[in-house]
Structures are given as structure tokens and as C-alpha cells.
Amino acid sequence: MAPNNDSSHEGSTLYPSGAYHQVVRPPAGNGPKPTRDQWVKVDYIDWRDDFYGQEKIVEERGVEWRGSDCAEWWQETLTDMRVGEVRRVIVPARLSYDRRKARFRSAGCWRF
Numbered sequence: 001m002a003p004n005n006d007s008s009h010e011g012s013t014l015y016p017s018g019a020y021h022q023v024v025r026p027p028a029g030n031g032p033k034p035t036r037d038q039w040v041k042v043d044y045i046d047w048r049d050d051f052y053g054q055e056k057i058v059e060e061r062g063v064e065w066r067g068s069d070c071a072e073w074w075q076e077t078l079t080d081m082r083v084g085e086v087r088r089v090i091v092p093a094r095l096s097y098d099r100r101k102a103r104f105r106s107a108g109c110w111r112f
Contacts, residue, residue, distance in 0.1 A: 009090060012090065015073060015076040015077070016076065017071075017072040017073040017076055017095060018073070018092050018094070018095055019073035019076065019077070019089055019090065019091045019092065019095060020089070020090040021077060021080075021087045021088065021089045021090070022087065022088045022090075023085065023086070023087055024086040024087060024088050025084075025085065025086040026085060027081075027082035027083060027084045027085040028083075028084045029082070029083075029084070030082070031082050031083050032082070033079055033080060033081065033082055034067065034078060034079055034081075035067070035079065036066070036067040036068040036075055036078075036079055037066055037067070037068050038066065038067070039064050039065070039066050040064065040065060040066070040067070040078055041062055041063070041064050042062075042063055042064075042065065042078070043060065043061040043062065043063070044058075044059070044060055044063065045058070045059045046058045046059075065078065067079050071095065072095075073089070073091055073095050077089055
């Protein structure tokens with residue numbers, strides 16, 4: 001991952017896809033990271049207002065996905081996290097809709 005040079009996302013790391021992430025809570029241990037084809041169980045909240053809580057679109061717990069079934073930025077996020085980790089992921093508008101999968105995703109927090 002490239003370091004972030006955009007001061008509007010200070011403290012964030014830039015993924016190759018163009019999404020940013022911040023580790024909100026590090027994992028408890030140093031366990032393995034999932035592969036693109038592994039099923040993972042996630043909790044996520046999707047905000048459209050920079051995490052201020054006024055425009056929460058969805059909150060789901062215990063959702064299971066494979067990285068390979070998701071948009072590129074989701075794949076990067078899912079395969080880079082460890083069990084127990086919480087991240088804030090900031091997704092530019094150009095990446096928030098995966099036409100191939102017809103699945104809408106935006107900025108939010110994910111927890112394994």
C-alpha cells in the first residue's frame with residue numbers, strides 16, 4: 001500500500017484502488033489474513049456523511065462474503081484485515097457502485 005500524501009485523509013493509508021482506510025481498533029493478535037476466496041464474517045455500517053451518524057444507510061452484523069465476490073476496494077479491505085480489527089474505509093464516489101456486481105457500497109466501518 002502506498003503512503004497517503006493527501007492531507008484531507010491525514011492518518012489514512014491509500015489502497016491501490018483509490019480507497020483509504022484507518023485502523024480504528026487493531027486486531028487482538030497476529031492471526032492470518034483471509035484470501036480472496038475465503039468466506040469472512042463482517043459487521044459493517046455504511047454512512048454517506050463522513051461518519052457523523054446522520055446519514056447511516058445500513059448497519060449489518062454477521063454478514064458473510066468472499067472478497068472475490070466484491071468490488072476491488074472491498075477485496076483489498078477484506079484480505080488486509082485480521083480477526084477483531086476495526087477499520088474506517090473511505091471510498092471515493094467513483095468506486096462506490098460496482099456495476100459488475102450491481103452492489104452499492106460506500107464509506108463505513110468494518111469489523112471482523
